[in-house]
Amino acid sequence: MHAGDTPRNLNPDAAAGPGSFQLPGLTVLERGWLSSNNIVLHGAPGEGATLVDSGHCVHAAQTLALLRHALHGQALVRVVNTHLHSDHCGGNATLQREFGVPVSVPAASFAAVQAWDEDALSYRNTGQRCDRFTAQAALNPGEVLQVGARRWQALAAPGHDPESLVLFDAQDGVLISADALWENGFGVVFPELEGIAAFADVAAVLDMIERLPVRVVIPGHGAPFSDVSGALRRARTRLAGQRADPARHARHAAKVMIKYHVMEERSQPWQALIAWTVATPLFDGVWQRFAQRDASTASAWCEQLTHELVGSGALRLLDDVVHDA
């Protein structure tokens, strides 16, 4: 699953021809699914490095090893989170323990972190794991993070997550886009699953990105890419499909959540997995809102979705135990 966990050093020596970019002072640790990418922003000599997003807690040891390698002896002086989904901030607790670093989170999420409000942080609703950490700073939209010669402006990017930020370096046109824009799509639009309109936010953020002089996107998942207009076109096509058929988006989202949980557990007996869906409020809400015609109960619906994931090869079922595929 995580064969893609190799550091991708974007340096000028690797540049060749159109579509390549000179990005000194920045290392992208491209991760496999479950962990978000981690981006190391190297400061000037003596300044130390800033890490953007820290992956999922089940990969914390791997994150630490990749980070130590990327730091080349430089000190880590700050962790910044684009948003607080469990695959973006799950390494925070380990990094705070190892390095004693302050953590900056989106200002809108700051109070929820301090109180460790698992409802506000979504971990209860989604049934996801995240090791508790503390935040030392709140990052507001419009604020600038200066690291070395680069100035990263935080921009609000609601849609996938109402409190998410993206970071933009206008000088070189580098966008750290989190889950607001991937090379092929964007993250699940979570508020919609709870009946809160957010497709328009996704559209507005895509418009905002189009207006920025972006030359390279470092997404939350997948490799950095430079075909920004192509990515925007694909994202808008996907969004149009979701707006036309919100039930399909909800069904896809529920499957993503089940797959994600099995990746967290690696394997789980069928009955325990279905019991987890029953104990996880998101599924009942989504079934009530979008899928009552598909199944008579939320748990029957989740069994149906899990069978589909097995059928498509996303999960494996062996002797009543579900494994990640």
Ligand SMILES: [Zn+2]
């Ligand atoms: Zn996310």
